[in-house]
Amino acid sequence: MKWITARRRHPLAGYVVVILALAFVGVGYAFVAPSADRAQAQTVAADAPDVDLREGRQIFTESCASCHGPQGAGTETGPDLTNVGAASVDFQVSTGRMPSMNPDAQMPRRPTPFTQEEIDNLAAYVATFGEGPAVPTNVPATAPQRSDFESEEEYEAARETYDAAYEEYIAGGDTEAGMKLYLANCAHCHSWSGAGGALTDGRWAPELHEASPRQLYEAMLTGPGAMPLFNDTTLTPDEKQDLIGYVKDLQAEPNAGGVFALDRIGQVAEGFVGWTVGITLIVACAIWITAKQRAHD
């Protein structure tokens, strides 16, 4: 209704639209992001017990060995993978951070070129290099995608199974413990809403909207980048579930205060909107009220 109101004052409508667009494009890119996390691709087939180590090796040789060395012992451009474990591989590859185009830069999240099956094979192969955390297969991974299924029914069925497992996992956490754990150990980098934050030397803590519960779990297990580790003795699997449940539940919650949540950035975005939208609109009204009615000359 506000839009209709604004449009009626046609001389200013253009400015208003531009300013609104600036405000919302400028501060954030996707305020609907919380609902997007389950749309991210891949199948749920990670539990498949039969892995193909041979395919894993092939992928490793083609896509990883040039930086990490033929046996994963590391080179100047890539770290040693001997004891990273399958969880690390699953996290890095399924979030699209590996294989990386630029070994010196922190990789943003992006779609992975591999199927979950290929990732499982690769992870199983890398796990043979040494000791490292395994993939937490009982934690829901990313949601199944339509393109991986031949018929609509199969997809619907897989989706239903996945959603049930997801809901069960998220709902199974204890809010208070999860909130305390998240705010005490995660929020200082990833922010209260999982929107991420700045680190030193140009690094950043990524936002957590698209990350699946399993990816969050793996990140805690393996400490990607500069992130510290939270292994299963420091934070038990149940505690991890509390924590993941808390942040995913928070992210999925609709914004009670209005459709524009300013990407949940908080006070900086609010101040920006207050000045650009609020003050501008009110001043526009003042200009209308006091506008000269007839030319003097």
Add this chain to the structure above:
Amino acid sequence: MSDTPAPKSLRAVGNFIDDRFHLAKTGEKNLRKVFPNHWSFMLGEIALYSFIILLLTGVFLTLWFKPSMTEIVYDGSYERLNGVLMSEAYASTLHITFDVRGGLLMRQIHHWAALIFVASMTIHMLRVFFTGAFRKPREINWTIGAIILLLSFVEGLFGYSLPDDLPSGMGVRILQGVILSIPVIGTYVMMFLFGGEFPGEDIIPRLYMLHILLIPGILLALIVAHFMILWHQKHTQYPGTGRTEKKVVGTPMYPAFAVKAGGFFFFTFAVIVGLSAFVQINPIHLFGPFTPTSITSGLQPDWYMGFMEGALRIFPNWFDFNIAGYAVPVAVLVPGLGSLGLLAVALIAWPWIEQWITRDREHHNVADRPRNAPTRTALGVAASVVYGLLWLAGSNDIISETFSINLYLTTWIFRVGVIVGPVVAFIVTKRICLGLQRRDRETLEHGYESGTIEQLPSGEFIEVHKTSSPETVHVLRSKRPVPRIDVEATDEEGVESPEARSVMGRLRNRLAHWYTKDNISFEGVEPHSGHHLHHGHATAGAEQEPANTH
């Protein structure tokens, strides 16, 4: 006299009041009060109206809010936080949000109105500053305005702290850290304010009292005083036909201005409510309750405290020192208390500082055009640049993340920026002002460039200048004569006056010289006396006016 006699009932009410207060004459005088028309004269009204909105919504919120830090287990209708340990203050804010119809809307209106309140005061003050409307006889009203602004910062900070959510508690924590840094007495002040150690159980009830009673009371009194002084002295006006230091031109209060101002109240209210309806602000139910052991990235205060936050971020610890083992954390003291103190002193003292420098003791009712006071304008822009950079520095982590700049680099950019920025801004602004003055002088002398090119019989091309309108001439001629203060002022016998010999006297003379030296004099410039106004007379080249000798 009037063609429509007042209705009987209205006359009865009028007589009733007048019998008791003798108001007919005063009433008519005040209804005839004249208000000059300009959109920038309505900026202060935005602040007044948002203050009214704050009072209304604030009263609504107090009906349910419990200023208590007693820890309880939440058992309310907001399911996500059921079973969570929190303070009663936080729980009652959840109650307002999710159990009281319109409660969330009122909370958001209250918060948006607070942001708009301070923002509108800021631009109102900038308008008053740049147009010199703070000059005699309005210095006291400027001072009152400055105090209102500073008190509002504090009022806003305290209000932000009340819901006891994670960021608001951290605001209180930072307040506590800043108080602790005060040498010798810091720990005592902090203990007395918090009733013990941080966070204790007293701070929210105490801030609540300050936020809903003491500070708003003072603010209300100051706002009333501000408005009464304005009413008594009448509004300044921009230069224009018929507008002089002795006469004000504008719309009378009754009927037109009252209706316009009333309409503007509704506009202000509408924009604030519109924001509150659609743009989420301070979602405390998502933040979670305060705990002193947790923190979030991207933590910022509301915008008006941003300059202090920025100062705290970029001020390095190089100047910290210890006296006999006692710590003096300069990196907290200067940005935490010094920045606000400096702003307060600069704002409150400015009218008197300028008066002292320029020796200007006259009454001013016609506003300056900013270009005609180049040094003041440049100083104002420089100060705004410092403020703006500090404000931006308060969000350097967001900037670093959003634009992928190294975090430490942003700190360094702002550290250098707050020193270099104002200097550059001062020089650039002053040059622009002087350039505009020269153009004004040329327009006054030669009329305006019509865009028509004509060829003279000699084959030369000239641009035809046309006579400016009387209104334009009036505005251009509003520039006051430039006082020339001779630094080496001597009397007829070559002896310096006693005042000029003292240190302060010398400083004052030098400042006065610096303040006025570049200002371009319009003295002796007659409108439309230039050569090529009537192009038949234009024999020489187009550019030979005396203004260019500067």
Add this chain to the structure above:
Amino acid sequence: MTDNNNLNGAGAGAEGRDRVIGTPTADGDTLVSGTEESAASSQQRHIGPYPAVETHPRTEEQQRKGERSAALWFLVAFVSGVGFLVSYFLFPPAADGAPSIAHPATAQLANMAMGGTLALSLFAIGAGMTVWARQVMPHYEVSTPYDELPSSPKEKSSFSDFFMRGAHESGFTKRPLMRRTLIAAMLPLGLAPVVLLRDTGPLPGDRLKHTMWESGMRMVVEGTDREIRATDLDRVGGMISALPKAPHEGEHGHGLTLNEQAKAVILLIKMDEFGPDMTEQQRSWTADGIVAYSKICTHVGCPAALYERTTHRILCPCHQSTFDAANGAKVVFGPAHRPLPQLPLRVDDEGYLVAAGDFSSAVGPTFWDAEKGD
């Protein structure tokens, strides 16, 4: 230019009406604009507070048009005002079963419905009033004198005489004993408000320098009550936020008051090696490569918890003070005054991490005697 701004219609202005309202000067309110087009409409007799010829009434047609659009706005305001009331009752609070505002999605709808209708209603009233003022009311500007601000010398000296005579008569000036005792009488009362504030809080004493940590006290993961063994942090780069094991269960959620938590909270970090700036004593305070620092920043007290495994930096997200975890948490960037206090650690017989004493220095924001011993 001059004070005579009555540009047009000066004669009409002098039609004998007393227009000098409360102004001392003879020249009262004068119209300065709104006169140019008056010739056309001067046939219509305009009734207003200012002389008719000088005002510029809208034509009847214009006014009627203005009236119509203002009325339309007011109608919009009425309808959306009713809409506001309707939307208030549309979304009930915490109703059984039915969607209520306690659910965020419904709360959003309710907020937008109520706020949207209210905003539209308010805007429409404002717009209607503006249209009314601009299209129905005549437009003119009035010139009126500013008041002469300084009083005349005669008034001033009269006031001054009166005031001084009064002061003399009262005896305040010539009875110093009375005057001085009165001032003396005020002094203690002036101090009273300050004294009365004494009980707002205890004296600091040395309570800011100590925390509840004692030698042998175990620690738990913050948010759960699980005690931490040294072997729990078995991998380098591990980190966890921890609190003391509550000696008194039950009273508060996890047995600790917020005051206790605010000072006792620590960050446990497992490191493989320490840097050259770590003293022998500081090294002796670590256990199995695990080091414990206070989580509270020494700048202004935010929890400085942002630990970067690869650079050993602990960064405070509030003001970006950076401490080097491998070198006794010394300050490497930002505004903090001193390193994060370190908590001495050891491992007890059962393998649990325990404190070996209180922090190495005062916890939290730096204060005057923070670095002084007791």
